[in-house]
Amino acid sequence: MAVPSAKTQTSSPPKPDRRTPAGDRIDSTEAAIVSKSSRRARRSGNRPTGDAGPAAAGSGRADNAGPMDQADAAAPDDAGTTTPRDDGRRSGRSSRPAGSRAGRRERARPMPKPSLLERYRILIVGGVVIAVVALLGAMALRSTSAASYTCSSEFQPGTTPPPASDTAGDPGYVQPDMGNRHETNLGATVTYTYCPPATGPHYNLENRGPVAYRVYGPGDAAVPQGWVHNLEHGALVVLYRGREGDPGLSEETQEQIRAFAASAPTSPVCGRPASQYLIAARFDDMATPFAALVWGRVLPLDSFDEARILGFWNSSGETALTMPERFGCPLPGEGTDASPSPG
Numbered sequence: 001m002a003v004p005s006a007k008t009q010t011s012s013p014p015k016p017d018r019r020t021p022a023g024d025r026i027d028s029t030e031a032a033i034v035s036k037s038s039r040r041a042r043r044s045g046n047r048p049t050g051d052a053g054p055a056a057a058g059s060g061r062a063d064n065a066g067p068m069d070q071a072d073a074a075a076p077d078d079a080g081t082t083t084p085r086d087d088g089r090r091s092g093r094s095s096r097p098a099g100s101r102a103g104r105r106e107r108a109r110p111m112p113k114p115s116l117l118e119r120y121r122i123l124i125v126g127g128v129v130i131a132v133v134a135l136l137g138a139m140a141l142r143s144t145s146a147a148s149y150t151c152s153s154e155f156q157p158g159t160t161p162p163p164a165s166d167t168a169g170d171p172g173y174v175q176p177d178m179g180n181r182h183e184t185n186l187g188a189t190v191t192y193t194y195c196p197p198a199t200g201p202h203y204n205l206e207n208r209g210p211v212a213y214r215v216y217g218p219g220d221a222a223v224p225q226g227w228v229h230n231l232e233h234g235a236l237v238v239l240y241r242g243r244e245g246d247p248g249l250s251e252e253t254q255e256q257i258r259a260f261a262a263s264a265p266t267s268p269v270c271g272r273p274a275s276q277y278l279i280a281a282r283f284d285d286m287a288t289p290f291a292a293l294v295w296g297r298v299l300p301l302d303s304f305d306e307a308r309i310l311g312f313w314n315s316s317g318e319t320a321l322t323m324p325e326r327f328g329c330p331l332p333g334e335g336t337d338a339s340p341s342p343g
Contacts, residue, residue, distance in 0.1 A: 148188070149224055151195035154287045157300055170311040172292070172299035175199065180232055180324070183225060190225055195285040196239055198293050202228035210235075215261050215280040218242055218249055222281035230279055231295040234270070234323030236313050239283040239291045240304070246289050248282070253304055260306050269318035270329035277317075294322040 117124065157173045178193055178200035186208065190201045202225050203209030209229035216222040227237050240248030240257065247253050257280050264274035283291075290301035292309045299312045316322055318329070 148186070149190045149192060151285045152191065152193045153195070154285060155194040155196065155298055155300075156287055157298075170299060170308050171316050172294075172297045172312050175296060175298050177296065192224065195224075196283050196291055196293060196298065197224050197228055198231060198296050198298050200228055201225065202232070204229065211279070213275055213277065213279055215258050216282065217254070218282050220281070222279075222283075224283065227279050227281060231293060231322075232325050234267075234295070234318050234326060234329070235277050235279055236309075236317055237293040238278070238280045238309060239286065239293065240280070241286055241289045242282045242284050247303070248289055256304055256306075260304075260309075265310070267318055268314045270326075272329070295324060296321055 155173075155175060175194055175198040178197060180199060181201040182204035183190060183201045184204060186203070186205070192200050209226040210233060211222065211226040211230060213230070213235070227235070231237060238257070238260075240246070240253070242249050248257075261274055261278055261280055264278055266273055267277050286300075288300040288302055290304050292299040292301065292312050294313070294316050297312075297316050299308065301308065323329070
């Protein structure tokens, strides 16, 4: 029986058990890497930089660091050259791509949402301006349309002598004379002793007095200071009252008044058409719902009676008493050069 040789029986001695200063066991490959890296560092006289990690920074030398840390700090490349590893974990830098954080910061930030006032500022300002202008206009209209006259009393037919029984037509009632003074101050308040006034102070201003000959509706401004001046020129003024329940405000009566003005005959003396002598207007300060007026005379009416109005006009209109200012219309017995009376 063959006896094994001593060479065959002898086994190779065990490799030394290498451990790190911390007691961790490392294999031969890691030891070679650590040893080679340490020798190079000693020959070059360089110390590991702060990128080697917290272990190197704490000791000041690369060879005092643990082998696992040195393995992370340096690794051989394909050519066998050891290259320090810096993956950002030791230096505190992020391992994300350089553009990822920058791209997130450069993203457009959403603009703050404007408030309701900012979004509708122009509309709000415009609305306020329109409201202010409308308010000022309403105040101006109110001041101009407000009553600029006062009445001491409403004219009652019983206070004057009844018309003569032998007078043709319906002469109405004589109203005491209140003068014919011209008023040029629009802001002045005129006081009439009797209303509706058939005489008295009146405007002598363009578009204020005398006024245009036409039918004035319930909402139109037609103050007595205007149409009293027309009476002085020989006009016929038909008034309707506008109190609650009065027939003069109804559409039926308004249509009747407009039809009367459109079909009224020419004046009895001067031959003027109705568009040159007839005015119909609202007037609330009188005792009856309707009244017809010439200068100095009043015909009170409980209803809109066209026949009585025309009888009053034919008997009392365009006379020396009821037409004190006669422009181009001589009365019987007067020459063609008759001049108007003053006032």
